[in-house]
Amino acid sequence: MENQVLQAIADRRSTRGFEAAPLTQEQLDALMSAATASPSALNLQSWHFTFCSDAAVIKDVEDEVGRIIMAGTDEGAKQRMTARQMKVFYNAPTVIFISSDAQSKWSAFDAGIAAENIVLAAQSMGLGSVIIGMCGLAFQGSNGDKFAAALRFPAGYRFSLAIAVGTANVTKEAHPIGENKITVM
Numbered sequence: 001m002e003n004q005v006l007q008a009i010a011d012r013r014s015t016r017g018f019e020a021a022p023l024t025q026e027q028l029d030a031l032m033s034a035a036t037a038s039p040s041a042l043n044l045q046s047w048h049f050t051f052c053s054d055a056a057v058i059k060d061v062e063d064e065v066g067r068i069i070m071a072g073t074d075e076g077a078k079q080r081m082t083a084r085q086m087k088v089f090y091n092a093p094t095v096i097f098i099s100s101d102a103q104s105k106w107s108a109f110d111a112g113i114a115a116e117n118i119v120l121a122a123q124s125m126g127l128g129s130v131i132i133g134m135c136g137l138a139f140q141g142s143n144g145d146k147f148a149a150a151l152r153f154p155a156g157y158r159f160s161l162a163i164a165v166g167t168a169n170v171t172k173e174a175h176p177i178g179e180n181k182i183t184v185m
């Protein structure tokens with residue numbers, strides 16, 4: 001079967017390199033609609049979306065993540081950071097930070113589902129995107145509250161996920177599918 005939604009799902013990749021060109025207001029509006037159209041447990045909408053196109057704020061978060069990783073003991077993470085030139089958001093012009101109601105037991109599901117709505121919407125508009133969990137380190141460190149305030153997380157909300165979005169300047173193959181991921185009965 002073929003349709004545009006299935007095609008967007010099939011074509012989406014994690015984009016790890018972006019043009020500097022900013023998103024248009026029309027693109028931003030469409031992503032905001034896709035984000036807030038997401039289903040959520042009990043329709044409690046436990047998420048908040050901060051659309052950040054402020055390069056200085058994005059770089060501050062990125063630098064903090066780099067500092068924390070390079071000062072830590074996770075050698076794999078250090079190697080990934082070095083291989084990626086210390087880039088966490090890959091020069092994306094916009095990063096969407098999803099923060100979640102800390103009281104909600106469903107917030108991880110709600111945030112993940114919203115992230116997928118966003119990346120598929122981005123794909124359907126010809127944009128690249130990548131979901132970023134690693135930047136959570138910046139919000140767990142001693143400057144976490146400062147970053148949450150800079151990104152205007154609502155009171156009682158904590159970082160869940162981020163999505164870097166923009167025009168891709170790299171390509172990537174589809175990920176290989178693991179074995180035994182589906183059972184048909």
Ligand SMILES: Cc1cc2nc3c(=O)[nH]c(=O)nc-3n(C[C@H](O)[C@H](O)[C@H](O)COP(=O)(O)O)c2cc1C
Nearest residue numbers: 012013014015016130131132133134135172174175
């Ligand atoms: C919850 C979550 C967190 C992720 N965090 C990161 C991240 O911090 N940095 C990154 O480069 N990619 C991150 N990714 C992207 C995955 O590495 C990617 O989805 C996976 O390798 C499959 O590749 P594909 O998205 O191109 O199919 C994350 C994906 C998910 C779903």
